[in-house]
Amino acid sequence: MKVLTDKPTFEKWFVEDYLNINHNPLNPSILTDEELGVAISESAPESFPCLVFVEAQDIFSGGNQLRYVYKDQVRLMQELLEGKGFTH
Numbered sequence: 001m002k003v004l005t006d007k008p009t010f011e012k013w014f015v016e017d018y019l020n021i022n023h024n025p026l027n028p029s030i031l032t033d034e035e036l037g038v039a040i041s042e043s044a045p046e047s048f049p050c051l052v053f054v055e056a057q058d059i060f061s062g063g064n065q066l067r068y069v070y071k072d073q074v075r076l077m078q079e080l081l082e083g084k085g086f087t088h
Contacts, residue, residue: 001053004045010052011040018043018054018066046070 002017004010015021015036021029029036043066045052051069 001051003049004052005049007044007048010044010048013052014040014043 002013004013019029019031019036019039021031021036031039045068047070049071051074053067053069055065055067057063057065
């Protein structure tokens with residue numbers, strides 16, 4: 001899980017950590033700059049700040065899914081964990 005505070009933080013995390021591309025000549029990307037731009041755009045969260053985690057898909061699909069948790073969802077979780085909104 002990672003906290004993403006803004007678009008540059010997301011782009012850095014997505015390229016370096018999620019795709020494991022470090023722009024090192026010894027570790028070239030298999031994506032063109034245009035393809036990378038599309039991948040970044042299609043994978044970006046709806047808003048910042050947010051949390052991101054990678055959800056592994058089943059072994060047959062072979063891929064991972066990015067899941068985002070937004071500030072209002074975190075606030076709701078906090079309220080539920082603190083017992084607010086519950087009637088006992």
